Each structure stands twice: as structure tokens, then as C-alpha cells.
Amino acid sequence: MSARAHPVGEVVLSVENVSLSFGGVKALQGITFDVREHEVRAIIGPNGAGKSSMLNVINGVYHPQQGTIKLRGREFHDMNSHEAAKMGIARTFQNIALFKGMSVLDNIMTGRNLKMRCNFLQQALWIGPARREEMAHRRAVEEVIDFMEIQHIRKTPVGKLAYGLQKRVELARALAAEPTLLLLDEPMAGMNLEEKQDMCRFVLDVNDHFGTTIVLIEHDMGVVMDISDRVVVLDYGKKIGDGTPDQIRTNQAVIDAYLGVAH
């Protein structure tokens, strides 16, 4: 296997001096880092380090008190989720956030909502354009289903699926949006070894196949070091390390705060 299909490029996202607090709790303090096009960027840190908060700030679920986020040259003080989605950010959640009452297929179809143009009247009449649009997007979603190898469950309600499969469906839903930047919040949490390997393969395949830039939070250090290009380390809301996996492995602050401590 030779060079990657999509070489790492320019900075597409930079987080500058972001601080976020809930009441008195400081979740993030002056965090600055950047993400380059086509790279796999990991955010690691012990529990409560502010990793999820960081992702939530990037796609506008939380609004930071301070700092800016630059996405493809546009500067935001705080994102809103809709805007973030429109700019090509998709994500998965730590605690699976699927739509429980819907089938796998419908869940993934929702991922394409931003690409749908027909209004509700056309949809209600199910006339030409709405119907054609629905079919075209169904096809696109089927490609994702094929990619994520979940053909056998496409009509199953997501609530009935095993945990590992739900995680896969969630990633599929994010992929359906054809994101340029994918945020993954602990995609392998709670999985067994085989499922983790599968998920790793999917993450790398996504990066490889679509060239999607990926920011992921993960606890499994082995996984992180294997698949990411660069790693940011957070601890108690502060950044304590940033660099390639090799650099992180030898970073004293990181070792003290995180790697050295059994958890």
C-alpha cells in the first residue's frame, strides 16, 4: 500500500483561544489548535478533559464565551449547528443519538436533508420532482449503506439493533451528508475488539475513499496512535500537548497527565 489517496493539505479549521464554561465549571480554557484538509486529527484526554465540549463547540451545539473558530476562511465567534452542517460538518455522538423511532434507512436519509430541494407541498403530492429527488437520494443513501456494510439491517428500526451496529448506522447517517469535516465522538466506545477493528477500517476507509477530514475523540490509545495523523491532548479543559502520535508518546506533560496514569 503506497501513498495516501488524499495527501494532507491546508488548514481548514482552526480553533483559536476558545473558552467555555457552564456556570462555574470551566470546560475549556483558551484552547487553540488547527485541523488540516484530509487529515485524521484526534483529541484525547482523561475523562472530563473537555473533549466532547470541544466537538460541541466546533459544530455549534455549545457556544463558547470566548475565542473564534475559523472554518475554510470564514470566522465565527460561535457556530450554530445548522450553519455548521451547511458548511459540511457532520458528526456522531458519544451516546448514540439516532432517531429511535425510525428505520436505519430513514435515519440515514435524514442525513441528506440539506441536499433536498423540494418543498413540502411537492412532497405531499409525491409528484415528479419530489419523487425523483427521493429516489435519487435513496440511491445515494444505498451507496452509504453499502459502504458501511449494513445492507442486512436497512429496514430494521434502529432501536432494535445491537450497540455496535447502532454506532455504524450513526456514522452512516453522518456520511450521508457527504461531509468535508467529520467529527467522531468516541466512535469505538463500548465495542468489542472485532467491532473496533471494523470501525477503525471504516474510519480509515472514509478518510481514504472520500478524502474526508476527520476529527475524532477516542479513549483507546492504541487506536488513536494507529490511525491519526496528529493528536491534541486536553486535560482539565487545557491543551497540554499537540503533535504527531510519536511526539505525543514522548511528550512529558502528556505522559504525566494521561499516559502515565492508569485509567
Place this chain on the structure above:
Amino acid sequence: MNVAFFFEVLIGGLLAGVMYSLVALGFVLIYKASGVFNFAQGAMVFFAALTFISLVERGLNFWLALVVTLAVMVVLGIAIEKVVLRPLVNQPPITLFMATIGLTFVLEGLSQLVWGSQPHGLELGIQDVPMEWLSQSTGINISQFDIFAAGVAGLLVAVLALFFQYTRIGRALRAVADDHQAALSVGIPLKHIWAIVWSVAGFVALVAGLMWGARNGVQYALTFIALKALPVLILGGFESVLGAIVGGLIIGASEKLAEVYIGPMVGGGIESWFAYVVALLFLLVRPQGLFGEKIIDRV
């Protein structure tokens, strides 16, 4: 504008608000302990009042009737827990809410089936007339009965506060309200808690029923007072006893004031919705109600 009249309206409104609070309290108790939005609270008020007055009319002594009614309410609470709530445990809140609407029908039908559907007057010995010394000294007309009702409400809140603070069961109830899992893990059987809290709510309903019955007579319309308590609830927050009191006062006062000062401008009769609009506008500012807890969506 006549200042004395303004105060008369305001105080009248505040005291009427206390009456709302009485009903709202029952909602809050149950919501806090079991997360159930008990739409049947109004029907419970009606049921309690009707049972009491019917017993009295059949010659029972006032206090004995009170005790018997209380016993009936406790039995009712236990029965509701057993028959309705326990099978529905772990269902989404809307399902439980719907069940309490069903319960409303059962209670309404049951009380009228047993006691008949004619209205009754209820005499507690307090006249609904202005207090003379106050009218004479300040020109403000305040009903004796309203003051009495306020006193009863105050007493009730005090009793409840003591109950929650100093009894084992009360503390258990608070624990449940804070955290169901934690309460279970310290060994409090949830089903007992629910039965108890529904019984307590039955007691509160009885008090509210006596007050409202004495003012408006004991009749089917009593069931509608639940609707009066709802804006109080959303204003005060479903989970706050204090909110029920303060909310009641705000709703009562603003409703009376609006009725007097705004009502004529739009054709009157605005009390049917004004409280709701007040509560609604308030919610737009504070979605969790006055004393409710702020909800942070954790993802």
C-alpha cells in the same frame, strides 16, 4: 386611578392566587416524586370534596368525616399506584399523562355514581364577606374567607415542609425527587414512595376541595379548577413547591388586575385565558419556569 381600589384588587388577586396554589401543590408533589403530570388532580379535588360533603350530609361529624375522607384518599392513592402506575412504570411521561386523563374520567364517573351529581353547599363557618375593620380603616375590601384560605394554605405548606424535612418518609420522598436511581440504591422501595405521595396528594386535594367547595359549592365544575392551576404550574415550574406558591400569587394578582383594568377594553371574560398568556409569555423568557432547573442538553 384609585390606589385603594388597586390594592383591594391586588390583595384579592393574591389571595385568590393562594387558592390556585392549593391545587397546584398537589400537582407538584406528584410530579416531583414520580415524574407524572397528574391531570386527575382536579378530579381528586372533586372526589375528595364530594365524599366529604356527602358524609357530612349523611350525618357524620365534621372531623370524623374528615378522617374518613382522608382514609378514602389514602386507599385511592394506593389503588392508583397498584392499578395504574405500576404497570406503566418506565413508560414515557406522555403515556402516564394520558393515563391520568383516563383516571380523571374514572374518578368523575365514580364520585357521581356513588354520591349523585347534584351540587352541594359546603359550610365551613367562615363567611365570604369583607373584613369590616379593614374596610373601615383603609377602605380596602378583603374577604374573611380569602384570609382564612390563605391561612389554611400557609398551614398546609408548613405542614408539608415539616413532613419533608423531619420525617423519614419525607426525606425519602425528597431523595426520590432528586434521583430515582440513588433513592433505589439506598433501599427505598419506589412503589411505596409512589403510594405515599399519591396519598399525600390526596390529602392536599381534600384541603383544596374543602376550600374551593366552601367558596363555590361542591359540584362538577370543581374538576375544572385543575385548569386554573396549570398556568400556575408552568409559571412556577413543575417541580417546585415554592414555585407553586409564588406562581399562584403572580397568576392570581395579574389575573384579577387584568380582569379589572384590561378586561373591559376587549369585551371581558378574559380570565379564561389570561393566566395562560401570562405564563406563556413568561416561559418565553424562562423556559424552565420560575424555579425549575435549567436544562442543559448534554450530548
Place this chain on the structure above:
Amino acid sequence: MFYREAGQFKSSYAEDQQIFPIRQDRIGITALLLVVFVAVPLLGDQYWLSAIFTPLLIFALAALGLNILTGYAGQLSLGTAAFMAVGAFMAYNFMLRLPWLGVIPSFILAGLCAAAVGVVFGLPSLRIKGFYLAVATLACQFFVLWAIQRWGWITNYSASGVITAQKMVILGFPFDTPALKYLLTLSIVTLLALLAKNLMRSETGRAFMAVRDMDVAAEVIGIRMMHTKLLAFAISSFYCGVAGAMYAFCYLGTVEPEAFTLDLSFRVLFMIIIGGTGSILGSFIGAAFITLLPIFLNVMFGGISHLLGVEIPHAVISNLELIIFGALIIFFLIVEPHGLARLWQIAKEKLRLWPFPH
């Protein structure tokens, strides 16, 4: 058991996404439509058509409207009767003031008025959720009724607030017999149900359900919260409005504001709870159940009193009905919280897998 699906394969997405993908279901629905469109009007007597089938269909439409809002979009509403009232009274006003408009356009406009009211009272949903929202919708219920009673223009200054629905003439053809009114109602309801089904299986429906199931996630994948929630209120209120208009024109004839009390809202809510939230079919089953239950109870009590030879006082019967009604609701909630539609779905699943249990 009766399903023979082997060999029913789909070679296009259009086939796969049709409303009834199983041939046996298509046959069933065709048969059902034939019965309700042809057999019922031919064979049904006046009483059944005008006092049972017509209101049943109207309620089904109102339930469908509420189901869109509550079942699909997850926004609990207790204001259904208010939206129906808007529809009823506005249809009256359109017919009264713009007589050249015609019946159907008046109904549509009345529905749109209800939709507008729905959007206004849906605004709080952007900030508040759950029971807080439910109580907020009560504001709508009370305010609208108050407005109809107080604002004379709406009732054309009728002293009692009672209005009389105008005669329905469509393209010069009067719809004045119970059978014709039934057919008109049935046609409108069938069409609107089809539109609702289409909408719910499209992007809009999925957005509704996404908001219902997990609003944060819905927003993150780009669903516009405000747009979606208000659209749900608008569409739902439109359906309720049209149902209200038909309630006045096809069923009651003369209408007073008191026909649209909170009780009616609850009735419709029961329909979707018992029928099944988030199900078009459930709206119909629920409406049928709630409409037919009192009739059934009445017949039953009649039978019992006849059997025992004693006259049961009317008050006793009505209270017993109340109790049975309430108890049945609790019973259904306990037995199948997802409603009769789910029971049907389970039964169907069993039939499809027969003789296997799963």
C-alpha cells in the same frame, strides 16, 4: 399466514418505497376502498351515514392532524379543538363573505387560517418542550374560544354565538343528503390522508420524526428547528382546521363555540393515543374506536336493562360510561402503549412470519 411474499421483489426504488409494498396489502386496501366508497353509501342507512360514519371520518382527519404534530413531530398539543373551531368558523365566514369562492376553496382557506393560528401558538415550541408546551397550547384553546365568543364579526354578530352552516354546492351540484355528505367527507379525508402519508414518508416527515426523537442530533445534521416545528404546527392545524370545517358543514350543520371545548381536544388526543401515535392508520383506528365505543356501551346497557327488566337511570349510565371509558384508556395504555395500530402491525408481522413466532 395469508401473506405469500416470496417472489414479490423490487427492482426499483419507486417500487420499494410505495405505500403498500406487499401485494396482499394492496389488494386489501383496494377492497376496503371499494367497500367504503361504494358499498357503504349504497347500503348504509341514514343514521349510520350521518351520525356515525361521517363524524368518524371527520374525527379521523382531526386525529390525523394531531398525530402529525404529536405523533410524528413530538409536540404535545391540547389545542386541537381550537384549531377545529378556527376552521369551522372561518369556513362559515368565507362562505358568507366570499360566496363566489365555493365550498372546497373555503375549506382550504379555513384550513390555512387554522394553520396561521397554529403557527402563532406554535411559536412557544421553539423555547419550551414537553408538558410546558402542552399547557401552553391550552392558552390557544381558551383564547380562541374566547375570541370567537367575544368578537361578533366571527359569528356574524349572532346573539347566541351560534352559526348555521351554508348549503354545500360544488360545481352546481348540491351535497345535501347524508350519503352525499358522507361521500364528500370520505373523499376529502382519503385525499388528505394520502397527502399526509406522502409527506410523512418524505423529507418533511423524517425531519418531524428526527425532531421528535432527538432534537439536538436533528439540528446537528442540518434540520432547521424553527422551520420544522412551525411547519408541523401549520400542517397539523391545517388538517384540524379542515376537519373543523367539515365538522360544521358535513356533520353538525349548526355550530356553537361550545362544540369546541377542551373535551373535544382530549377526545382527539385519546384517538391518537389509543389508535397509535406516529401512525396514519392509527388515527383512523383511534377515531373509530372512540366514536364507536359510546355507541357500543349504549347498546350494551340498553341490552342489559332490557334483560334485567329494569330501567337504569340515565345518570347512572352516563357515569358508568365515563368510568368504562376512562378505565379502557388506562387498560389500553397498559396493554399496548403504542396503540391499536401497533397491535395491528404486530399481528401483521406475525401473519407474515407464520408459522414462525419471530
Place this chain on the structure above:
Amino acid sequence: MSAGLSALDTFPKLLLQHAKVRADLPAMREKHLGIWQTWTWKEVADEVRALACGLAAAGFKRGEHLAIVGDNRPRLYAAMCAAQCLGGIPVPMYQDAVAAEMAFPIQNAEIAFAVAEDQEQVDKLLEILPNCPALKRIYYDDPRGMRHYAQPQLTAYDKLLEEGREALRRDPAFLEAEIAKGSGADTAAMFFTSGTTGSPKGVVLTHHALIDRASAAAELEGLNERDVVLAYLPPAWIGQNVFSYAQPFVTGYCICCPESAETMMTDMREIGPTYYFAPPRVLEALLTQVSIRMEDAGALKRTLYRYFMDLAQRVGGAILEGRPAGFANWLLYRLGDLCVYGPLRNVLGMSRVRLAYTAGEAIGPDLFRFYRSIGINLKQLYGSTETSVFVCIQPNGQVKADTVGPAVRGVELKFTPQRELLIRSPGLFKEYYKNPQATIEAKDAEGWFHTGDAGYVGEDGHLRIIDRVKDVGKLIDATLFAPKYIENKLKFFPYVNEAVVFGDGRDRVCAFVNIDAEAVGNWAEKKNLSYSGYTDLASRDEVYALVRECVEKMNADLALEPELANSQIHRFLILHKMLDADDGELTRTRKVRRGAIAEKYHELVAALYDGRQTVHIEAQVKYEDGRIGTLSADLKVRDAQTFGAAQVQKAA
């Protein structure tokens, strides 16, 4: 069709014919992206044309081999035909083979071109590339995960197709000419059979052989263009390939490829094939699934199921064959069809099956009868790679559990004195590729193919296969002794898990029996028989009685077969332990190693023949954790009743 048959003597010619006469009928379907993507005959022909031109442009020559590696995919079948257009020879390879196993065929046939399904198959080919220097082009269908593969040998199928279309546009006449050059005598395909010993052999089959056999069977069964087949077994196996390539090309029916192995059952249910083929193990697995799922059913369903299955056992076969079964039974069976059989066929995806075959190994009579009794026309056939499958087929109305039917049109059968079956048919293979020695051994100068199977043709004209020739022995009185045949017969009883019979060179036949722990355990539970473990259970008199019943039933059966009447089991014992591959008693594929067992348990064998009632055994056993222990037991030896033919017939 038969009029022009001689002209249509190759698969490419057949394809072009279909593209003309049934251009818009479906030729292939594949569940892909959620729906059944459909190729009409015209579309298939267009794809094949382009592919062939592309291959030609890439230097693929007449007579060259093209490896096809992957699952059932329309594109891979198209590639097979494309190779044939150019006079090339497709070599389908097992998709689940490991890389090392692929090396031999590729080296053996000097394969230069390969079409692989996906990354998985490509990886295997790349792995053996150093050992297969001739392999210069690998085309892959699914580009998933292959973005950064830079090997010069790799080309995407789509690219090949595109180049082919371009070439076809430039020179449309080329391909017509190439196809016209082909004749029936050309090699159509090569299938590697994995011999039990030594290297695999490439079986070379001509167009004529495959087409002739496919059409003989099609004519017999009346297959036509409206039939539908689900292709779900490995296409490298002749069984699958004939059903999903040769026969559809002859008759014009449609083949359907499932989405993935996981969705096979669902896909089968959706597509509802009319023509179905399954080896006994698949049918067995299906039946097990049915039984397990029925166990979970409620009491009513179970009762219904049991009642109607009993009825089906009694009259189902007769009704299926249109024999009289009594009006009441017929009516009940119809009712059962509504409540049980119909739904059952439906959930199995067999509602529309009008013809089903099983072959490859012996099928248990109960299993066989089950499918027939619920109204599925399951039949047995006999054939092998070397015979282009169809040698014998049970015609409708002559279906029996223990035969494989009479010879199909064009087939001649004869037997050697050792009872080895010899076959001569137009469908015979040309040769084993580059293996003249083996070819001569298997196919004699007169064109008889030596099957290695022992069997005989009964009075009814049906062929019965009894065993492999090398396993067949003789009793001391020189009558036939076919141990595997008898063992299989015993194993068809649910209580018998494994059996080993002895008799070669002896005066009578005796047997070791392994009971089925679960089935006998359940039986014991119902009888309230308590036991401490397998060894204990196996030594119970009740269990011996149970097994004796089985043995005697089989003896009665055997008594009716004149050839084998002497092979009835006289004495048996139940082994104290399960035979185990770890102890060297079974092969890894769970075949009995009769010799090794006889040696290891010589004392027991002796006891079988010397009339002892008990025998003591001490044996070493290897536990799972590697420890070695000794197990000692006293085993009982019991006699079983044997029958004369007349006796049985009278009883019946």
C-alpha cells in the same frame, strides 16, 4: 430452439441469440443498493461484447485461461462469457480459498488474466503474484478500498469495460468474427476439483458437453425463460455454475444474485425462485432452523404444526405426485397447505419453487420427505464435474429417497465387476488439464468415465449409489459390503450420531454406534431417565434398546435390497465416548477413519465377533486442556434381529 441448436453451439452464440429473441427479458438480477438491479439479455450481451473487446485489446488470446475469483456476481458471469467469446477459457475459483490454494490453478493453467470481485480477492492474488509470474492483469469489480493500490497489474473492471466499448466502436466486426470462430468442440470452461489427495485437477469441459447436458435436463423438466434461480453457492463449483450459467444460457431463464451471505435467506424470500438447487447440508440447516423456530412458537401453532406435519408425512408425498390419498386426506392437506405448508414454503422463500434438486451426497430420507411432504418438488440427481453434472435425474412421479433416478437422455451406465459405476455421455469432460496420467485413469479408451462410486441399477431403472469403490468390501461369502452406505442409513436416525460398521472379510456385519447426546438426552428426559453423563447414558439398557430398534428398522430396510440383504447388522455396541478428530478417529471433515478405529478398538471389534456380552475397555483420552487421562468402562454388546426379505414383505 432445437432447430438452430447446432448453430448455437457455444455460449457466446447462445447469448447473442437470447439478446435477439428475448432482448428485454431479465437475464440476471443482483440485489445491490437495496433493490434488484436487473440486466436484460440485451444488456448482458452488450456488456459481454464490450468486455470481450477490452480483453482482446489487452492481449487476451484464443485458448488462454481467465481466472474468475469471486462470489455470484453478474459482472463475473459476464466476464466468463467474454472470455468464451474470444475462444478463451474461464476458470472460476473458490472465493473462500486462501491465497496459497489459488497458486496451483494459476500456475497450472498459466493464467495471465484474472477478474476478481473485490479487494479481498485482489489481495490474495497479489499475495501469490511472486509465485505466479505469468499473471499480468488483474481486473477488479468493486474499487472499494483500492484507491491507493499502485500495482501495475491492477485495472478496474469499469476501465476495462470503457476501453472495450471504445475498441468495439472502432472495430465492430472483430468480435462477431471471433465469436463465429468458436465451435462446440472448443473448451468452454475449466473447473478445478479438489482431490482428497494430491493437487487439484483441472476438469476441461467443452461447450458441447455443457450445452448438451444443460439442455437434456432442461427438456426433461420443461425449464423455460420464465424460471428464476437464486445463485448462492460458490460459482467455482460446477453445481452452481451449471445452474447459473450453462442452463440459463440454454433456456433463457433469469438468475438472481443475493446481496451478501447474510441476506441470502431474505433475498431468497424476496426473489422467490422457481428452480432451486441445494446440497443436503443446506437443506438440513434449513430444517434445523425451522425446527428451532417452531420450538419457540406458542402451543396452538406447535400443535397445528405437529398435526399437519404428521398428515404431510402420511399423504404429502402422494398428493404431490398426484397419487390418490383419499378425499378426506386431500381436504385436510389443503387445509394444512393454507395453515402450515403454504406459509412455511413462503417463509423459506420456496412458494414458487416448482423444481428443486439435491445432490452431492446422500440425503436422509426424513429430510428428503420433509420437503416433499410440504409440497416442494425436491428430487435427487447424480452427476459430477467430469460429467457436466447431469447423469441421472429422478423424473416427476418417480421420486424415491434412496435412489438418484434413471439415466438422463444420452447417458450410458455400466458397472465393473467391482460394481464401480462407469458413465458414457455427451457431457463427459475432455481431459484433466495437463494431467494425461489422471485422464487415462479416469476415462478409458472407449470413453467410459470411471466414477469411483459403487452402485447398481435397480429393477425400476433407478441408479443407487452405495459407496466409494475403494471402501466397498466383501463379506466372507463374497456378497457386497458397503460400509458407508450402512453407516449413512444408521446416521439418518436422529438418535445415532455416528456409526462404524465392520464386515470386510468377515462372516457378518457388526457396528459401533455413537449416540446423539442431545437427541438421546431429550429422549431420556422425557422418559424420566436420570444419568450422570454421556458415558453413563451410553451404557443404559434403555438406550441400548432404543438403538437396537433403530438397527432393526434398518435391517428390515436392508432386507428388501437383494444386493445388501446380507449386510444387516447382527451385533452392535455403543461406544463410551464420542468419536473425535482430536483422537484420530475422524478426519477433519468428520469422516470416519474406519481403519484407525478398528486398530485402536481392536478389543471391542473382537468382542463384537466372539459373542461376549460385555467387554472392558481402558482408553487414553486427551482432554481439551491437553492433559491425558484414562477412561475405563464396561461396554455391553447386544444382538440385533435380522430379517429375510420375505419376512419383511409379509410384515408390511
